Amino acid sequence: MTKGVQTALRKGVVDMLPLSFAVLPWGILFGSIAVQRGFSWFEAQMFSALIFGGAVQIVTVELIADNVSLLTILFTAFVISSRHFLYGLSLRERLSPQPLKWRLGLGFLLTDELFAVSGHRRAYQGRLRLFYALAAGGSFYLAWNLWTFIGIVAGASLPDLTDLGLDFAIAATFIALVIPSIKTLATLVACLAGATAAVVFQLWQFELGLVCAALIGMSAGYVVSKMRGAA
Amino acid sequence: MTLVTIVLLACVTFTTRYLFLEGRLPVRLSSNFKQFLSFSGPAVLSAIFVPILLVHDHQLDLSLQNPYLWGGAMAVAAGYRTGSVYWTVGLGTLVFVLVGYVF
Numbered sequence: 001m002t003k004g005v006q007t008a009l010r011k012g013v014v015d016m017l018p019l020s021f022a023v024l025p026w027g028i029l030f031g032s033i034a035v036q037r038g039f040s041w042f043e044a045q046m047f048s049a050l051i052f053g054g055a056v057q058i059v060t061v062e063l064i065a066d067n068v069s070l071l072t073i074l075f076t077a078f079v080i081s082s083r084h085f086l087y088g089l090s091l092r093e094r095l096s097p098q099p100l101k102w103r104l105g106l107g108f109l110l111t112d113e114l115f116a117v118s119g120h121r122r123a124y125q126g127r128l129r130l131f132y133a134l135a136a137g138g139s140f141y142l143a144w145n146l147w148t149f150i151g152i153v154a155g156a157s158l159p160d161l162t163d164l165g166l167d168f169a170i171a172a173t174f175i176a177l178v179i180p181s182i183k184t185l186a187t188l189v190a191c192l193a194g195a196t197a198a199v200v201f202q203l204w205q206f207e208l209g210l211v212c213a214a215l216i217g218m219s220a221g222y223v224v225s226k227m228r229g230a231a
Numbered sequence: 232m233t234l235v236t237i238v239l240l241a242c243v244t245f246t247t248r249y250l251f252l253e254g255r256l257p258v259r260l261s262s263n264f265k266q267f268l269s270f271s272g273p274a275v276l277s278a279i280f281v282p283i284l285l286v287h288d289h290q291l292d293l294s295l296q297n298p299y300l301w302g303g304a305m306a307v308a309a310g311y312r313t314g315s316v317y318w319t320v321g322l323g324t325l326v327f328v329l330v331g332y333v334f
Contacts, residue, residue: 018320043233050241060240070236077240081247083275088251089260090271096254107249112279119272167283168299168327169320172306174280176319178273179310187273194274195281202282203291210278217274222267 008128012117012135019113020143022169025161026054027144031151032158033058037065041152048148052141053111056080076207083211087115094124102130109137116177186228190221296334302327 027048034044039061047057056077063073087110095103106114106124114137123129151158182188194217201209250256260268284303285291293300306323313319 015316039233043237046234046237047240050237051244052241053244056240056244064233064236070239073236074239074243077243078247081244084244084247085251086268086271086275088248090268092251092258092260093265095252103252104249107252108245110248110252112275115272116276165298165327165331168302168324171280171283171299171303172320172323172327173316174276175303175306175323176310176316178276178280179307179319180314181273187270190270190274191277195277198278198282199285199291202286203289205289210275213278214271214275217278218267218270221270221274222263225266 004128005131008131009135012132012137013139015117016113016136016140018169018173019116020140022166022173023054023113023140023144024147025164025166026058027147028151028154028158029160029162030054030057030061031148031153032155033151034061035152035155037061039065044152045145045148048145051077052108052144053077053081054144079207082208083112083214084110086211086214090115091118091124098124098130106130106133106137109134109141111137111140113137113140116174119177119181184225184228186221186225189224190217193217193220298327298331298334301330 030048031044034047035041039047044061047061051057051060059080060073060077063076088107091110095106098106114133117136118124118133120129124133178191182191194213197216198209198213201213206212251258280303284297284299285293287297287299302323305326306319309315309322310319
């Protein structure tokens with residue numbers, strides 16, 4: 001392994017570290033819910049190892065335990081997961097020319113968190129940046145599975161940690177990634193519109209809220225950039 | 232049976248992530264659409280972090296006792312001034328913890 005690759009791998013892990021720790025309460029919550037709802041430890045771990053999606057797991061583990069029909073379970077997972085289409089589309093130009101093993105690997109690891117650290121204008125271009133993304137996504141995967149495992153082992157004996165405020169770390173990291181990227185009025189409008197819509201949808205508890213809010217923000221940014229381009 | 236369901240769910244999440252990374256999928260992105268997509272990063276991240284700051288227990292929390300609001304404001308200011316992830320997360324979290332401790 002060359003020194004360059006090592007540096008890229010280390011930077012990927014370090015950049016992801018705040019997000020890896022921020023999801024600890026949810027990983028533990030998921031593991032303990034799964035065991036309490038009667039799943040074996042192996043099944044519970046397989047949720048995190050194969051599905052690898054916090055919201056999808058926490059919702060579907062309850063649906064399966066309640067014997068909801070398979071079609072409903074799959075459709076619910078599809079709705080919650082649909083925002084990833086947006087990430088795939090955004091990264092298509094950079095990732096679709098890459099070899100299959102990179103596409104499959106990074107595609108599997110493409111969570112909100114990996115997309116968040118993919119904002120660099122040269123992201124995924126060149127071997128080192130692919131290794132960087134692999135380390136960021138891969139370390140997040142290992143962390144999520146470790147937190148799940150702790151939740152499985154601890155079961156009901158740990159208190160609910162989700163109100164400890166660790167989600168602030170997600171907000172702070174995303175702020176750190178977004179604010180320096182706001183260089184034009186159009187980007188600022190995209191952020192404000194997306195954020196406002198997301199707050200309203202969250203209050204309505206609308207399942208497709210995140211993806212709709214993102215589309216509203218993107219449309220607003222696009223319209224402003226067109227208007228300014230025409231002026 | 233549960234394992235079959237888990238594998239099917241994994242297929243659903245993987246498909247939503249991988250589909251558009253497949254080059255053979257006959258989708259051409261026009262330059263207008265690419266411009267639209269260029270706003271996806273900032274729009275998605277804002278749509279995730281702002282509700283974390285403002286919405287708790289399905290209610291809008293704009294009170295001055297909300298530590299998320301203070302910590303978030305500090306992080307925005309630090310991000311704007313320094314452009315550094317470490318300063319932004321560090322100062323934001325410091326204010327978040329201090330305000331949470333006071334109230």
